[in-house]
Amino acid sequence: MSGNFKLEIANHQKMIDELFAEQAKKQQAEADQARLKAESNHQTMLFLERFMDASIRVGSLNSSQVELYLTQIRKAYGDQATICKYVSVVTRLLTHDFYGVESNTFRPGNGGLIFKGESYKDSKELYEYFVSFMADFDPLDSQVWFDHILTQVFSDPTFLPAEVKREEWRTRFVPKLQELVEEANNSVSLPDLDSLTTEDSFLIQSLMGGF
Known part of the structure; x- marks a missing residue:
């Protein structure tokens, strides 16, 4: 095996190692960023809960604060939460x-x-x-x-x-x-109005505020 060929192999391996190292570095940076974001969100939500508790306790809660709180709850945890x-x-x-x-x-x-x-x-x-x-x-x-x-x-x-x-x-x-x-x-379901007489249909719609 010639010296040039060995050098090419070594250079190729070095390039591969550098690519893997760069990829690993990028993945670590992304993982660190995600962890910091998650921790930031966790701390923020804890603060919001403590803030809400304190505001309710002293009677100072206002609509703007409620809106901000509920918006963040929905973003973090979804509609049911x-x-x-x-x-x-x-x-x-x-x-x-x-x-x-x-x-x-x-x-x-x-x-x-x-x-x-x-x-x-x-x-x-x-x-x-x-x-x-x-x-x-x-x-x-x-x-x-x-x-x-x-x-x-x-x-x-x-x-x-x-x-x-x-x-x-x-x-x-x-x-x-x-x-x-x-x-x-669902407690009151309307009947099919097409199956009723005009008089009965009028009565039901009047009752429901249709007229």
Whole structure:
């Protein structure tokens, strides 16, 4: 084997080694960047949770902060986590020891509701306030879950504050709320209007607000 051929082989091997080394360096840099990003996100989410806890505790939480928080929850964990956190924040506000909801009537649907010193004529008005406060949206798009929370608040004031801290909040309680909303949405199904007389069709559509 000539000296030139051996040199070519050595140079070729060196080039291969350098390529592998460069690739390994690139992969390590990408792994380090991903690890730093993950750690940064982890620390940020921990801070957001602590910030929310503190803001709820002292009553200083505002709509802009809620919107930022829910946006980050959705980006980090997805829609279902957003629903759980949304309901959690509302529940913690409603059950707060110092400024939480109270009622002058036995049943919350009959009015006399007070939250943070402000009066609300019924649960619908209070629900609409919370939708506005919670970044102007409701991920469940229904008052059903809110009324269920209110019922729990007044039937057992100690239940929800404890429940919201447990893992079952995510795996059982909130999914149950979603089931209640789904049942309510499907509880009244319209008949096929084409199979009805004009008079009956008019009656049903009038009842449903069609006219």
